[in-house]
Each structure stands twice: as C-alpha cells, then as structure tokens.
Amino acid sequence: MTDISAPRPRAAFSALLPTAPLRALLQPVLQRVVRRIAARHPGMFARIAPYQQADFLIVASELPFALHLRPDPQAPLFRAVPRDPLPAHDARIEGPFMLLLSLVDGETDGDAAFFSRDLVISGNTEAVVSLRNALDDVEGSIAQDTADLFGPPGRMLLDALRQRSAP
Numbered sequence: 001m002t003d004i005s006a007p008r009p010r011a012a013f014s015a016l017l018p019t020a021p022l023r024a025l026l027q028p029v030l031q032r033v034v035r036r037i038a039a040r041h042p043g044m045f046a047r048i049a050p051y052q053q054a055d056f057l058i059v060a061s062e063l064p065f066a067l068h069l070r071p072d073p074q075a076p077l078f079r080a081v082p083r084d085p086l087p088a089h090d091a092r093i094e095g096p097f098m099l100l101l102s103l104v105d106g107e108t109d110g111d112a113a114f115f116s117r118d119l120v121i122s123g124n125t126e127a128v129v130s131l132r133n134a135l136d137d138v139e140g141s142i143a144q145d146t147a148d149l150f151g152p153p154g155r156m157l158l159d160a161l162r163q164r165s166a167p
Contacts, residue, residue, distance in 0.1 A: 048131055048133075054090040062096065099118055
C-alpha cells in the first residue's frame with residue numbers, strides 16, 4: 001500500500017468554481033454509464049464478487065471532484081463526490097486523468113504506473129487488484145462502450161482524448 005502526501009495539481013478553474021452544481025449535472029450521466037457497463041459486462045461484476053460492496057474513490061488529479069464507484073451488480077453506483085473532504089471509502093485510486101483513462105482503456109500497465117508513482121493506491125489494495133483484474137478481463141474497451149453511449153459526440157471526445165495521450 002502506498003500513499004503519497006503531496007500537493008495534487010488541479011486545473012486552474014477548479015479552485016474558482018463551486019463543484020456542487022457540476023456534480024449534480026454529472027449524476028444522471030454517471031448513473032447511465034454504470035448501468036450500461038453493468039448490463040454489457042456482467043462477468044466483470046462476477047469477477048469482483050468479494051468486493052461488490054466496496055467503495056472505491058477514483059481521484060483524477062486535474063478534476064475538481066472525485067468519483068465514487070460501488071460495483072454492486074444489483075445497484076451499481078457511480079457518482080461525483082467532493083474532494084474536500086473525501087468521503088469514507090475502502091480504496092482510493094489517484095492519478096492524472098489521462099493515466100486513469102488509459103488504465104480503463106487497457107492501454108497502460110497499472111503496475112508500472114504504480115511503481116513509477118504516477119498512480120497512487122491506498123486502502124484495500126486487494127480490492128483494487130480485483131477491480132483491475134475485472135477490467136482487464138473485459139472484452140473490448142469500457143472507455144469505448146461509454147463513448148458509444150453518447151453517439152458521435154462521445155466517440156469524437158474519446159478519440160480526441162486518446163490522441164492527446166498518445167506519445
């Protein structure tokens with residue numbers, strides 16, 4: 001388990017804007033995403049069975065909020081939550097947004113990102129490893145499935161993000 005206590009970079013706008021309205025706008029979108037993923041990839045939820053009630057926080061260093069995931073197939077939860085203070089959780093995964101996207105997309109080695117300290121994991125590391133293994137076993141791309149949910153604009157945004165992260 002590693003936890004680095006250092007200042008986290010944030011986008012300049014994040015300090016200026018209240019996040020509650022943004023989080024409220026995102027809630028229906030995030031719920032739609034998690035329900036779609038649960039319906040399309042039930043095996044992923046079976047793989048993470050021991051941790052279906054675990055609360056994962058995903059903290060993209062550039063975003064003014066964190067994401068809370070509970071991978072319960074009967075009632076999946078994915079919502080934006082305040083960063084300060086972070087809510088109670090079993091495990092936290094933190095890093096730059098593009099790295100987190102690349103991990104979900106299966107394009108980056110999570111172990112290498114962790115050992116290079118680009119990715120910070122704290123809390124129940126067994127739960128995080130189980131989540132990573134479940135994501136690794138998914139056929140296709142969770143990021144692409146999410147983009148497809150929003151049609152051409154979603155696919156264009158994902159393509160732009162992927163190009164931005166390409167070397």
